[in-house]
Amino acid sequence: MTTDRLLSVRHLLAAAVIGLALLAVGCKAADVPVGTLLGSDETPDLSRPTGKPEFDRLDPVLRSAFQEARAAAERDGVRLVITSGWRSRAHQERLYEDALVKYGSPEEANRWVATPDQSAHVTGDAIDIGPTDGAIWVGQHGAEFGLCQTFANEMWHFELLTTPGGTCPEMLTDGSVRR
Ligand SMILES: [Zn+2]
Known part of the structure; x- marks a missing residue:
């Protein structure tokens, strides 16, 4: 294999790794409710x-x-x-309301989003x-x-x-x- 070919294989591999990393970040982001x-x-x-x-x-x-x-x-x-x-408070309230819809119950929503009274x-x-x-x-x-x-x-x-x-x-x- 020539050096040029080796380089392009390396580039392809690098691109694949970056693509996978972005995919991983993307999946993670979808799971991240607020922060x-x-x-x-x-x-x-x-x-x-x-x-x-x-x-x-x-x-x-x-x-x-x-x-x-x-x-x-x-x-x-x-x-x-x-x-x-x-x-x-209004922003936090909106986040909490969204979480209520997303998680279906105050108990589950509260695992991810604080109410305005709780939020630091x-x-x-x-x-x-x-x-x-x-x-x-x-x-x-x-x-x-x-x-x-x-x-x-x-x-x-x-x-x-x-x-x-x-x-x-x-x-x-x-x-x-x-x-
Ligand atoms: Zn936070």
């Missing part, structure tokens, strides 16, 4: 007002924890974006982080910045649940067991 791992938009610098309430209404300590985590992740070659930050997004105390490798990075290193994954079924959802460098509490199974 999302898919985020291509850069999150702006949060050390100053951004003009976007989804960032500006987050707890300032959470904002700076994200900033520090993002800088550290970048040094590891991993990109972090906030795919969902602060949400209005509404109080500005939660961020969803993407893309997938970013969420995995924060799952591994987040405690250095106080960021902990809250629910076992939401790998993208983080809250300040420990002091920087501390230990994260055990994850809750899902949102239905919260408080």
